[in-house]
Amino acid sequence: MYADTLPSTAPPPRGKSLTAARAQHVVKAYGSGATRVVALDAVDVAIERGQFTAIMGPSGSGKSTLMHCLAGLDTVTSGQIWVDDVEITSLPERRLTELRRDRVGFVFQAFNLLPTLNVMENITLPMDIAGRKPDAGWIAEVVETVGLTGRLKHRPGQLSGGQQQRVAVARALAARPAIVFGDEPTGNLDSRAGAEVLSFLRTSVDTLGQTIVMVTHDPVAASYADRVLYLADGRVVGDMYGPTADNVLERMKQFDGRGRAS
Amino acid sequence: MTMLKTSLRNLLAHKGRMLLSVIAVLISVSFVSGTLFYSDTANSDARSASRTGLPDVAVALAxxxxxxxxxxxxxxxxxxxxxxxxxxxxxxxxxxxxxxxxxxxxxxxxxxxxxxxxxxxxxxxxxxxxxxxxxxxxxxxxxxxxxxxxxxxxxxxxxxxxxxxxxxxxxxxxxxxxxxxxxxxxxxxxxxxxxxxxxxxxxxxxxxxxxxxxxxxxxxxxxxxxxxxxxxxxPYETKTVNEAAEERRETLAGGVAVMKYVLLGFAGLSLLVGAFLIVNTFSMLVAQRTREVGLLRAVGASRRQIGRAVLFEAVFLGATGSLMGVAVGLGLAVILLEATGTESAVVVRPGTLLLSLGVGIIVTAGSAYLPARRASRVSPMAALRDHGISEGDAHGRGRAWIGGLLTAAGAASLVGAGLAERSEPGAILLALGVVVTLIGFIIWTPVLARLLIRLVSLAVLRPFGAVGRLAERNALRDPRRTGATAAALLIGLSLVTGLSVTGSSMVASVEEQLDNSTGTDFVIEPPTGQLINAEAERAVKSVDGLKTVTDRKRLTVTLVTPGGKKTRSSLIAADTSYLRDLHVATVAGRMTDAYGVGGMSVDENFAKKHGLDVGSALQVGLAEGVTTQLTVKAVTVESPFDRGAMYTGLPNLLNSVPAGQVPANDAMYATAEDGQAARAYSGLKKELAAYPHIRVRDISDYKKSMQDQVSEVLTMVYGLLALAIVVAALGVVNTLALSVAERSREVGLLRAVGMSRVQIRRMIRLESVVVSVFGALIGVGLGLAWGVTSHELLALSGFELLDVSWETIATVMTGSVLVGLLAALVPGRRASGMDILTAIKKD
Incomplete structure (x- = not known):
């Protein structure tokens, strides 16, 4: 398939492999017998460190399921997943929670923030939960990067949708996770706010060396990524480096056509 | 019709969420109906009191x-x-x-x-x-x-x-x-x-x-x-058969009526507490359904239809709870009747049935009225908005003002009661103060929540870091909801605290008096209204090892004051040794003189009222046709014993009243020879074995039986208050469970960013504990204020010691923590067990 053939843009941290997350023969099926639905059908994927990867595919292609499995939010039926060199499919629930807390960051489409906490508290939430002291310098840098300085005491309700998503990005980055997962992070935003959030993600990859995986159905969003993985019917059906909005769109049409033809 | 269908579907969809409301209605209504069934049955017994033994006219001398x-x-x-x-x-x-x-x-x-x-x-x-x-x-x-x-x-x-x-x-x-x-x-x-x-x-x-x-x-x-x-x-007075029968009926019904009102009072309390639970339930359901209501409005449902739909749900819920409550109430009535030894079949009057159902339905619908109105005001735009409505001005200024003013008025009334110089106006002020401060605080709790919950959190939640902070914020998120939950709890707890202070102050005061002012070793008392006849008196006096034995007789006398005013009063005529048995402090004069020939004492209040002082002469009607002049030689201080009594020496009675008209002793007191106390005690018990109705107690037994009496009453009252507290605890569970359901996305998010199940449970638990402790704090504070005020009033009657039962307060506070912990069990488990993905995806 397409795994392990990619050029690396940044050297991996010492003692770590080149991949931030890896799926091997991952199957996710619901139900059994005649009603068995396969959401992921023996997927092999490697997410490289320091890269911005987009996962695309039509509705029901399994792209969200793949992300949830990679992020340790969902369990797999069979196969193995490594996140930051930890095999997570066999981890007990408690360890999985800790892994999400300490090594993974999330940006969801909506409802990313706790309304009772202010911006700063939301950003440091994962570390607060862990009982760790956040690295003040780093937090300041992240906050600065996403342009939230001056709004730290605001409650989420006082922010616009775009600002809220930026807070979510800041939170995802704050704990210096090995990997950040975005589940259609710009899905609810207008194009300007969306562009802002995406460029922050891009910046964090370029200047902070952050690894990001993002599920999207928006070719423009995907064009911010280094690489686009295409899923259809629970399988990886395409892999594109250096995408532009146009060729992503072109590729999507192709798959759609093929999907309809088959 | 469609709206009706929507309501029904909603009820069915949310039946889990309605469960606790139904239980609250059930508990309250079962208590109301049980009490009514019981009193109906007991009253019908009373109504058919037999006329056996009642002559056409009974004639006695006036x-x-x-x-x-x-x-x-x-x-x-x-x-x-x-x-x-x-x-x-x-x-x-x-x-x-x-x-x-x-x-x-x-x-x-x-x-x-x-x-x-x-x-x-x-x-x-x-x-x-x-x-x-x-x-x-x-x-x-x-x-x-x-x-x-x-x-x-x-x-x-x-x-x-x-x-x-x-x-x-x-x-x-x-x-x-x-x-x-x-x-x-x-x-x-x-x-x-x-x-x-x-x-x-x-x-x-x-x-x-x-x-x-x-x-x-x-x-x-x-x-x-x-x-x-x-x-x-x-001078005959008469009583016709009808009057006598009515008297019998009233006697029979009297006890029932008192019990009925006491029980109904407690049932009312739990109904009130239940109302808070129902208000919260409907507020939260309405808030959750905002988008749905907005959609209904958008497609053309009128405000009235929306409001009516919510009210219909409430009526349905009230009817369900009330019907079950009436069934449980029947069972309660049977238990009550059995406990009171009435062996009649339960009388079920249609009026009682209707009343019980009506109370349940009206209270439920009434509680749902405000939430229903809020639902009807949801704009069609809400359907398009992402999140639920905020629940309005939760800490509105109007609320703060009204609550504050009522509390101030109630506090003033309490202060007035505390400063009162006489018991009756004081008691009215106290009752008024209790009711008004309670209402004031109930209105005020949401306002107080902001301040107090922060304080409680400072004390309790600090060690819990982010989890503690989230718990605090959640408790503060909707002060009205938190306030209503805590207010429900404070009702029962404040009453428990107030009564415990009153009760323990009474016990402590009497004990102190017993310690300081009694010299007697043994108290010998027949039941109220009965006397120790000559044979029993001789039996007492025959006991070995007694140093002194006091005869005490209580007479009803007529008094004519120097001013010519005629009153009736109770006069105690006793041996001089009674002075040592029970020390009575005087304001003026000496008690030994009062016991001397032609002397007597009156108490302070009586003396004040009639302008008497040492040296005033009173015409005292000691017996029919026997009037003698006695001179006030001492004015006594009010004490819990022999309340308001006047004293005179026994010879003053014996010298002027013919032997046949001298009443038997109403009580006797005895002291033992040195070192003979145990022997004398057992001797007294043995000699009086033939008179089991006469109680012989030494001072320590006397104290104990007095404590027992007070604690028996308190236990019963606590038991009845427990009803209100249980309903309030259900309210805590209810609020938590509903808010967990409401916040499922937040829980999902927390889990996704790494909060463990244990931490989620802890978060819910801490929120629950903070809310309970908040309610308990206000409750205890309020109860202390009531208790101290009622003690000030009791002090007027000689119960001077203030005793705050810290154990009870510690129990209340610990209990509230326990209530919080228990209440969080199910909601906490549900929250921690929530599947992350569904929790996140839910819209």
Whole structure:
């Protein structure tokens, strides 16, 4: 398939492999017998460190399921997943929670923030939960990067949708996770706010060396990524480096056509 | 129709969420209906109180002077009255309740708590008792009694019964039982032969306490009574059969009525607490359904339709809870009836059924009214918005003002009560203050929540880091909701605290008085209203090892003050040794002088009221026709013992009242020779074994039985308050469960960013504990204020010591933590068990 053939843009941290997350023969099926639905059908994927990867595919292609499995939010039926060199499919629930807390960051489409906490508290939430002291310098840098300085005491309700998503990005980055997962992070935003959030993600990859995986159905969003993985019917059906909005769109049409033809 | 369908579907969809509301309605309604069923049944018993033994007209002498002996009439009086009034029959009778019956097994006979009357056997007057088993009494030693009392005391025909009256003891043999018609409550009475009754109860043969007149045909009892009144020779007072029957009914119903109102009061409390739960439930359901309501509005449902749909849900919920409540209430009534020894089938009146259902439905619908109105105001735009509505101005200024003003008014009333110089206006101020501060605080809790929850959190949540902070924020998120939850809890807890302070202050004060002002070793007391007859008195005095024995007699006397005012009062005439048995502090004069020849004492309040001082002379009617002059030699301080009593030396009584009119002792006190206390105590118990109705206690037993009495009452009240507290605890569970459901996305998010299940549970638990502790803090604070105020009032009656039962307060606070922990169990488990993905995806 397409795994392990990619050029690396940044050297991996010492003692770590080149991949931030890896799926091997991952199957996710619901139900059994005649009603068995396969959401992921023996997927092999490697997410490289320091890269911005987009996962695309039509509705029901399994792209969200793949992300949830990679992020340790969902369990797999069979196969193995490594996140930051930890095999997570066999981890007990408690360890999985800790892994999400300490090594993974999330940006969801909506409802990313706790309304009772202010911006700063939301950003440091994962570390607060862990009982760790956040690295003040780093937090300041992240906050600065996403342009939230001056709004730290605001409650989420006082922010616009775009600002809220930026807070979510800041939170995802704050704990210096090995990997950040975005589940259609710009899905609810207008194009300007969306562009802002995406460029922050891009910046964090370029200047902070952050690894990001993002599920999207928006070719423009995907064009911010280094690489686009295409899923259809629970399988990886395409892999594109250096995408532009146009060729992503072109590729999507192709798959759609093929999907309809088959 | 469609709206109705929507309502029903909503109910079914949310039946889990309605469960606790239904239970709250159920509990409250079951208590209301149980109480009503019980009182209906007991009242119908009372209504059919038997007329057995009630003559057409009962005639007795009206007392004009003092005296503690019943006034009696002679056989000639009976005969004369018959002639003057043209009655068909006139029978002299002796009747008294100042008597105890001791069964062969040394038990005191009583009819499920009601006193047993001794009366003479009269089979000729109207409504005469009828022997239903055995035979009527013939000899002086024969007696019959009613079937129910016999059953209560395990008395069989042929058994002997000791009749202990003020003037002696007789032994009688039971020859038969009297019965009444099915469904009637008989008067609990033992019927004696006249000679026996006269000897034992009056100490004088040939005399009667009253005359039973039977009207001749064509004369009504009322006409007959009129003739008696017109007969001027003697100052007779009359009671017709109807008046007497009404009196009996009232006596029977009186106890029931008190119990009914007490129970209804507690039921009302739990209903009030339940209302908070229902308000919260509907507020939260409405908030959750905002988008749905917005959609309905957008597609054309009117405001009224929306409001009505919510109210319909409430009515349905209220009806369901009430129906189940009535069923449970029937069970409660059966238990209550059994506990009080009433063996009738439960009376179910349609009115009671309707009332119980109505109360449940109206309270539920009333509680849902505000949320329904809020629902009707949801704009169609809400359907398009992402999140639920905020629940309005939760800490509105109006609320703060009203709550603050009411609290201030209530506090002023409490202060007024505390400063009151007399008990009655003080008590009214206290009651007013309690009610108004309670309402004030209920309105105020949401405002207080912001401040107090922060304080509680500072103290409690600090060690819990982010989890603690989230718990605090969640508790503060909707102050109105938190306030209502805590207010429900504070109602029960404030009452518990207030009563415990009052109760323990009373006990502590009396104990202190016992320690400081009693010199007696033993207290010998018959039941209230009865006396220690000469035989029992001799038995006491025969005990070895006693240094002093005090005779104490209580008389009802008439007093004429120097100003010419005539009043009735209670006067204690005792041996001088009583001064050492019970020290009485004086404001003026010396008690030894009051006990001297021609002396007496009056208490402070009486002296103030009538302008008396040491040296004032009073005309004292000691007995019928016996008036003597006594001089005030001492003015006493109010004390919890012998409340408001006046004292005089026994010789002052014995020197002026003929021997036959001197009452027996109403209590006796004794001190032991040095080192003989134990022997004397056991000697007293042994000698008085034949008089089980007379209690002998040494000081430590006396204290203990007093503590027991108070704690028994408190336990009962706490038990009833527990009902309100349980409903309030359900309210905490309810609020938590609903808000967890409401916040499922937040929980999902927290889990996704790495909060463990344990931490989620802890977060819910801490929120729950903080809210409970908040409610308990206000409750305890309020209760303390009430308790201290009521103590100030009690101090006026000599209960001067303030004793705050810290154990009770510690228990209340610990209990509130426990309530919080328990309440969080199910909601916490549900939250921590939530699947992350569904929690996130849910919209």
């Amino acid at each position: 007392s004009k002077d003092g005296g503690s002996q019943p006034l009696t009439v002679s056989s000639e009086d009976v005969q004369r009255l018959k002639e003057v009034t043209d009655a068909a029959r006139a029978v002299g009778r002796v009747t008294t309740e100042s008597v105890s019956f001791i069964t062969a097994s040394h038990q005191v006979l009583n009819a499920s708590g009601r006193p047993v009357t001794a009366t003479t056997w009269d089979s000729v007057s109207r409504n005469a008792p009828v022997v239903s088993k055995g035979r009527a009494p013939r000899d002086a030693s024969d007696a019959v009694l009613d079937t129910e009392t016999a059953a209560a005391g395990d008395v069989e025909i042929g058994d002997t019964l000791r009749v202990v009256g003020p003037f002696g003891t007789s032994v009688v043999e039971i020859t038969g039982f009297t019965g009444v018609d099915e469904g009637q409550t008989p008067p609990s009475a033992v019927y004696l032969q006249p000679r026996t009754a006269q000897r034992t109860l009056l100490g004088d043969t040939g005399r009667y306490t009253h005359i039973a007149l039977t009207a001749a045909p064509g004369t009504t009892p009322e006409q007959l009574a009129q003739r008696v009144k017109e007969f001027a020779e003697r």
